[in-house]
Amino acid sequence: MNGTVVQRWEGEYLFVLRTLLLKDFRVRYRNMSLGVGWSLANPLVMMGVLTFVFTKIFTNPAQNNYPIFVLCGLIPFNFFAMAWSTATTSLVDNAPLIKRTRFPREIVPVTTVFGNCIHFAIQIGLLLVLVLLFGQGFNRYWAWLPVVILLEVVFVVGMALAFAALDVYIRDIRYVVESVNVVLFWLVPIFYSFAVIPPQYHEIYRFNPVAAVVMAFRNILLDSHAPAGSLMLRLAFVSTAAFIGGALIFERLKKRFYDYL
Numbered sequence: 001m002n003g004t005v006v007q008r009w010e011g012e013y014l015f016v017l018r019t020l021l022l023k024d025f026r027v028r029y030r031n032m033s034l035g036v037g038w039s040l041a042n043p044l045v046m047m048g049v050l051t052f053v054f055t056k057i058f059t060n061p062a063q064n065n066y067p068i069f070v071l072c073g074l075i076p077f078n079f080f081a082m083a084w085s086t087a088t089t090s091l092v093d094n095a096p097l098i099k100r101t102r103f104p105r106e107i108v109p110v111t112t113v114f115g116n117c118i119h120f121a122i123q124i125g126l127l128l129v130l131v132l133l134f135g136q137g138f139n140r141y142w143a144w145l146p147v148v149i150l151l152e153v154v155f156v157v158g159m160a161l162a163f164a165a166l167d168v169y170i171r172d173i174r175y176v177v178e179s180v181n182v183v184l185f186w187l188v189p190i191f192y193s194f195a196v197i198p199p200q201y202h203e204i205y206r207f208n209p210v211a212a213v214v215m216a217f218r219n220i221l222l223d224s225h226a227p228a229g230s231l232m233l234r235l236a237f238v239s240t241a242a243f244i245g246g247a248l249i250f251e252r253l254k255k256r257f258y259d260y261l
Contacts, residue, residue, distance in 0.1 A: 016103045020094070020111040039119040040126050043074050050074075050191045063193060065222065068127070068135045072217040073190030075123045080156055080210050081181040083116035087160030088167050088177045095261040105254050106247075109164035113157050124149070131221050139224045148216045148227065151239045155209045158242030165253040168260050189214055206231060209238045 050070045063069055087109040091098065094108050124145075132138065167173040188211045189197070197205055205211045212235040216227035 016097075016101065017107055017111050020108065021115050039122040043071060043078060043123055043126070046074055047071050054191055065135055068130055069193075069218065069222060070191055071127050071130065072221055073188065073214045075120070075127055076152060076213040076217060077185065077188050077190055077210055078123070079116060079120040080152065080213075081184070082119075083113045083156045084159050084163065085174070085177050085181060086116065087112040087156075088163040089174050090160075091164045091168050091257065092171070092261065098261060099258060105257060106161060106250060109160040109250075110157055113153065113160050116156075117153060120149075127221070136222060136224050139220075141220045141224060141226050144216070144220050144226055147232070148213055148220070148235070151232075151235050152209065152213045155235075155239035155242045158239070158244070158246030161246035161250040162242075165250045165257075168257050169253065184210060187211070206234055207238060209235055209242070212238075 047067050047070050051067045054070075055066050090109045090112040091105065098105060098108065128142075163173055163177060187205075188208065189205065194202075194205065194211075194215055205215075212231055216231060216235070219225055219227045
């Protein structure tokens with residue numbers, strides 16, 4: 001039995017995963033002249049707008065190197081919002097494939113998250129180049145970045161599994177996700193510092209995994225020190241809980257996918 005599963009992961013399951021990744025990549029950039037360049041253009045444009053607004057209109061003289069400060073917030077948030085949103089609708093969007101082919105249904109939302117990881121990696125590369133050119137430069141705490149990124153991916157995979165499964169039964173879920181992403185844009189410290197948040201709300205922000213990732217990025221790339229141990233422990237706890245919870249919800253609901261797709 002185990003041998004059969006291994007063979008399938010080496011053969012047909014891997015083929016499905018690879019096919020879905022290529023499909024996501026081609027559909028995203030089909031008929032676009034800039035292609036992958038949009039992965040760089042979008043955060044740069046948003047960075048420019050926020051930098052103009054919060055340095056020329058609502059001045060923030062206490063914050064140095066504001067463009068990189070903003071990118072440290074935008075890039076992790078954009079990955080979370082896009083991956084969560086596209087993964088939520090992934091099962092419904094791939095309904096014909098799911099009905100006609102036998103493979104672990106978890107592959108679909110997980111592959112959608114992995115597809116967004118490609119764009120996330122491109123944007124992180126842009127951020128690191130800008131830090132080297134205009135920021136603090138390289139420091140030994142960059143070794144923390146893979147840990148922080150991995151924990152965010154684990155969290156997003158958990159959210160993707162849970163909400164993709166729920167979306168099969170309740171199609172309004174996708175609109176809930178879109179609305180929550182709009183709210184989170186303001187509740188994650190993207191264009192403002194954690195220091196301006198009133199103390200009574202600190203714990204809420206620290207247990208918000210996206211906010212925790214943003215703060216960890218800024219600790220590493222702007223402040224040149226390791227993220228606080230308490231911050232990383234909370235991030236690890238919430239990410240692991242989300243992953244386990246998402247997997248359990250998906251396992252519980254997937255038995256009747258065929259009836260609702």
